[in-house]
Amino acid sequence: MTQDDLLARAQAWLAEDPDQETRDELAALLDRNATDELAARFSGTLQFGTAGLRGELGAGPMRMNRSVVIRAAAGLAAYLKAKGETGGLVVIGYDARYKSADFARDTAAVMTGAGLRAALLPRPLPTPVLAYAIRHLGAVAGVEVTASHNPPRDNGYKVYLGDGSQIVPPADAEIAAEIAAVRSLDDVPRPTEGWETLGDEVLNAYLERTDAVLTPGSPRTARTVYTAMHGVGKEVLTAAFDRAGFPPPALVAEQADPDPAFPTVAFPNPEEPGAMDLAFEAARAVDPDIVIANDPDADRCAVAVPDASVDGGWRMLRGDEVGALLAAHLVHKGATGVFAESIVSSSLLGRIAEAAGVGYEETLTGFKWIARVDGLRYGYEEALGYCVDPEGVRDKDGITAALLVTELASVLKEQGRTLTDLLDDLAVAHGLHATDQLSVRVEDLGIIADAMAALRGKPPVRLAGLTVVSAEDLTKGTESLPPTDGLRYHLEGDYKARVIVRPSGTEPKLKCYLEVVVPVADASELTAARATATELLAAIKRDLSEAAGL
Numbered sequence: 001m002t003q004d005d006l007l008a009r010a011q012a013w014l015a016e017d018p019d020q021e022t023r024d025e026l027a028a029l030l031d032r033n034a035t036d037e038l039a040a041r042f043s044g045t046l047q048f049g050t051a052g053l054r055g056e057l058g059a060g061p062m063r064m065n066r067s068v069v070i071r072a073a074a075g076l077a078a079y080l081k082a083k084g085e086t087g088g089l090v091v092i093g094y095d096a097r098y099k100s101a102d103f104a105r106d107t108a109a110v111m112t113g114a115g116l117r118a119a120l121l122p123r124p125l126p127t128p129v130l131a132y133a134i135r136h137l138g139a140v141a142g143v144e145v146t147a148s149h150n151p152p153r154d155n156g157y158k159v160y161l162g163d164g165s166q167i168v169p170p171a172d173a174e175i176a177a178e179i180a181a182v183r184s185l186d187d188v189p190r191p192t193e194g195w196e197t198l199g200d201e202v203l204n205a206y207l208e209r210t211d212a213v214l215t216p217g218s219p220r221t222a223r224t225v226y227t228a229m230h231g232v233g234k235e236v237l238t239a240a241f242d243r244a245g246f247p248p249p250a251l252v253a254e255q256a257d258p259d260p261a262f263p264t265v266a267f268p269n270p271e272e273p274g275a276m277d278l279a280f281e282a283a284r285a286v287d288p289d290i291v292i293a294n295d296p297d298a299d300r301c302a303v304a305v306p307d308a309s310v311d312g313g314w315r316m317l318r319g320d321e322v323g324a325l326l327a328a329h330l331v332h333k334g335a336t337g338v339f340a341e342s343i344v345s346s347s348l349l350g351r352i353a354e355a356a357g358v359g360y361e362e363t364l365t366g367f368k369w370i371a372r373v374d375g376l377r378y379g380y381e382e383a384l385g386y387c388v389d390p391e392g393v394r395d396k397d398g399i400t401a402a403l404l405v406t407e408l409a410s411v412l413k414e415q416g417r418t419l420t421d422l423l424d425d426l427a428v429a430h431g432l433h434a435t436d437q438l439s440v441r442v443e444d445l446g447i448i449a450d451a452m453a454a455l456r457g458k459p460p461v462r463l464a465g466l467t468v469v470s471a472e473d474l475t476k477g478t479e480s481l482p483p484t485d486g487l488r489y490h491l492e493g494d495y496k497a498r499v500i501v502r503p504s505g506t507e508p509k510l511k512c513y514l515e516v517v518v519p520v521a522d523a524s525e526l527t528a529a530r531a532t533a534t535e536l537l538a539a540i541k542r543d544l545s546e547a548a549g550l
Contacts, residue, residue: 001043003035009042010060016185017059019066019102026059048072048176050168050368051505054147054156057098064099064155066106067185072157073107073143074188075179077114079171080141082178086115088140088162091198093121093130095146095297096232096258097155100124103145106190113189116140119196124232124258125203126298127158128397132206133198135164135394149229149269149295150507152262164394166368169482203236209392210240213400214407215333220245222409223288226402227252227279229268230259231296237399246406250286252279262296269295270302270316270384280304280314290409290419294398300384301398303405305419317419320346320435322405323380324426325419326388329408330378331356337377340370343481343488344500344513345382348426348433355429364484366505367396382435382513424526431517432526434533438512438541440550448503448510451548455487455501460547463499464539466491474502494519495536499544510550514540 001009010030017023029037041060046053046068053072055064080088090111094104104120111118119137121130127144134142142160150156159167159175167175182188224241226249228234234256241249254264255278262268265275270293283291283304291304291314303322307315317325327339327349338359341349353360358377363369370379370387371394379387385396388404405419412418427433442448459471472478474486486502496517504511516536518529 001039006035006038006042010038013042013060013067017065017067018070018185022059022065022067029059048075048172048179049505050166050172050366052156052158052167054150054154054506056153057155064157066099066102069103069157070106070110070185070188070190071179071182073110074114074182075175076141076143076159077111077116078178078181079175080116081114085140087117089117089119089137091119091121091130091133091137091139091142093127093133093142093144094124095127095144096124096260097145097147097296098152098260099155100145103155103157104143107143107145108195109190109192110188112194113191117196119198121202122198122200126232126236126294126399128299128393128395128399129203129206129236131160131164131393131395131397132209133202134160134162136202136205138162144297146297148297148299148506149267151267152260156506160395165371166366166395168368168372206392207236207239207243209389210400210403211243212392213389213404214244218407219410219414220407221247222290222406222413223247223286224249224406225252225279225283225286225288225291226250227255227276227291227293228257228298229265229270229275229293229296230255230257230262231268231294231298232258233294233298233398236298237294237402240399240403241406244403246403246410249292250282250288252282254278270300276302276304276316280312283314284312289413290406292402292406294402295384298398299396301386301401301405302384303419307420318435319380319382319384320348320433321423322384322401323382323386324348324352324433325408325422326380326386326401326404327352327378328422328426329404329411330388331358335377338373338375340373340376340379342366342370342381343486344502344511345380346433346435346515347496347498347517348430349380351430351433352426362480364481365486365502371395382437424523427520427526427529428523432520432529432533433515433517434530434537436514436537436541438514438544440510442508442510445508448508451510451550452485452487452501452503454549455547458547459487460489460543463489463491463543463547464497464536466493466495466497497536497540499540501544501548510548512541512544512548514544516540
């Protein structure tokens, strides 16, 4: 693009931008002739994919803003009408991030102008409430405005279809084509009224549904510390706990209420270093049985347990550990159907399912795939996502997951046991399944492409001294999986070590998922098995970093 073309494109964008804030921002860039910054914003467009849209707020087609959202909504509306859904209902939810309410209202206006019916949730609410509302209201689609646990400067746009699940191919490409066909915002009717703003009836119906995940008469004695991570989870989670009869959670006051600046954390993600420090500080003061955290849109659930062996006395459980605990609890409760997980999650779920005689399926990464498994009863992903009531919410749900894990903690407490004791039981029964992750956040996405190219061009032959016995390029697909951008390695030996490498679909990260399985004869071998697993995982991580040029 020549400089004249760049300036012309920016001027055209400025002329139709409906948001005074981004108009002022773009005008200032043009006044300064900030060519490099303009090029970064106008060198392309945010790509609409199976994660919808997600990006940094700001002016221009490479940022999240009202112009981009209006185009996305118009593309979705055109897609729905092409599928014969004219007059159908689109329900819209949003979190408490910067611009979320504006983007939600713009979406409602565009749907109304396109001849669809639109209904806005009444205020910022957890993403699973939106996922529930789609099926509950018989909507043809749903939109959630959220960037989940991304940094404060980001926002996003997540699309669901009428089955309550996130979009998958080919719907994403078909919607993207309709978005690309929008030439001018002047072509998109946007009335100032005509949509419905819902009351609390949908939220109340969701809360009534949360009771279904618990066993009537089960113990409800576990005490919790809870952090909403500056997001929208507090109101709904505390209401659900109150309905269930659990002790009221002790709230991490500094993080309890929505704040789009996320002032106490570098990244509002319970998995990130330091994000749980305030929760652990609160736990040391009140001595609960467990700590629970939601991410800002409350579709993920993190759990921490007392552990005298670590600094501060509290340890975050890995998503794979919580996934196994919830699976074991559901098996104990007599659950039937299919247990499902993504390929990057621990193989322990398959062992638990096999021993219990329930179905098991592995999918590509993301709940858009897990939620579509036939006969799904339980699904989880290692990134703290759990679907424990697929008939109610066909997506990950941090509220119902928190209820179920607190019920499990209560059952164990009545027995004089803990979540850690149950993890030990699972290790003895099925082998110690230890997982870790090498996650590299980048500013330059080219680093991720280079790392993937390096691994494809020269696959590692040994990791941690173990021979790589199979190397799969998942872009070609497998017998059971459609193509995806990823690499999978299996290593020789008794430890059934496995590595999967993939670019994140929602963040500028390269993610490498590691697992080793150490055989355990009885509980006396657990300490040694954990030491072996830690050593192997560290060595695999080191050798993989070198092979990828990271």
